[in-house]
Amino acid sequence: MGTSVRVAVVQAAPVLLDREATVGKTVRLIEEAAGQGTRLIVFPEAFIPAYPRGLTFGTVVGSRSEAGRRAxxxxxDNAVDVPGPATEAIGAAARRTGAYVAVGVIERAGPYRGSTLYCTLLYFGPDGSLLGKHRKLKPTGAERLIWGEGDGSTLTAIRTEFGTVGGLICWENYMPLARMAMYGKGVEIYLAPTADCRDTWQATIQHIACEGRCFVLSCNQFVTRQIMPADWEDLGPGPEVLCRGGSAILGPLGQYLAGPLYDREGILTADLDLDQITQARYDFDVIGHYNRPDVFRLIVNESPAVGFESVPRPEVVHEEEA
Incomplete structure (x- = not known):
């Protein structure tokens, strides 16, 4: 394994509700980040096609509105098929630049209309292949109205020539057992794409770095009211900046290597000295000498959930054919 790798986190906004335009922007940003010598490039949660911040989708307890259903x-309609044209375009960009790329998307589960949506993190290799994906296990709050729950089969960790890469999405990182499951996979570069721009999120990613003795790459969107589609749903009055960002790269003792970046789009880069992981784990190895498996035991179900995705689409027989 190499002892150093340059990485990047991308703080940007999508072209909201325009999948093809956002894929185009993603490709341009991959090329820009790779032009700075980066080997791993990470994008925010729900980057394609949007994190629907502030929307209600016409829901109150007990009823849904027609306008909300249309929203x-x-x-x-703008979500991502995996695999599909969007993943092919991103994979091609990874192949051209020779970089590993992780992108947050809203994934359509199946080929039928209205199939469940998932908040998903996709991993691409430098050969352009889709190496794996992680579906958010527990959408937070009102996210549960629009996204389904992932299962243990997508607790993905990717082995690379510079170390093991994996992570969790946003408030999954408040799930101690989910974090421990990822530490148990040997993650050394921990990805934490998010939609949380609060100061307390910085405490969270610092804690993960110290707890896992790993590098942490966290990225968020910078979104203003001006770029929200005016004909999607009325957000009502409020501040112009809807999400101020807060992307950052941290070392395995919780120190900032880049960021946090606020109030603008940008690409943060850092050179990770991988020997720092060994140095940091000298006095704390969460799955090794600082673990007590004789007292505590974690059981993780990594089997795919059985659901509609595993059921073949029914064949349609027209009357004239019957």
Missing amino acids: FARYW
Whole structure:
């Protein structure tokens, strides 16, 4: 394994509700980041086609509005098929630049209309292949209205020539057992794409770095009210900046190597000295000498959930054919 690698986190906004335009922007940003010598490039949660911040989709307890249903249908129409044209374009960019790329997307689960949406992190290799994906296990709060729950089969960790890469999405990182499952996979470069721009998120990613004795790459979007589609759903009055960012890269003792970046788009880069992981784990190895498997035991179900995705689409027989 190499002892150093340059990485990047991309703080940007999508072209909201325009999947093809956002894929184009993603490709340009991959090329820009790779031009700075980076080997691993990470994008925010729900980057394609949007994190629907502030929207209600017409829901109150006990009822849904017709306008809200139309807003959801438009969101679904712009979601990503995996695999599909969007993943092919991103994979091609990874291949051209020779970089590993992780991108947050809203994934459509199946080929049928209205199939469940998932908040998903996709991993691409430098050969352009889709190496794996992680579906958010527990959408937070009102996210549960629009996204399904992932299962243990997508607790993905990717082995690279510079170390093991994996992570969790946003508030999954508040799930101690989920973190421990990822530490148990030997993650050395921990990805934490998010939509949380609060100061307390910085405490979270510092804690993960110290707890896992790993590098942490966290990235968020910078979104203003001006770029939200005016014909999607009325957000009502409020501040112009909807998400101020807060992307950052941290070392395995919780120290900032880049960021946090606020109030603008940008690409943060850092050179990770991988020997620092060994140095940091000298006095704390969360799955080794600082673990007590004789007292505590974690059981992780990594089997795929059995659901509609595993059921073949029914064959349609027209009357004239019957």
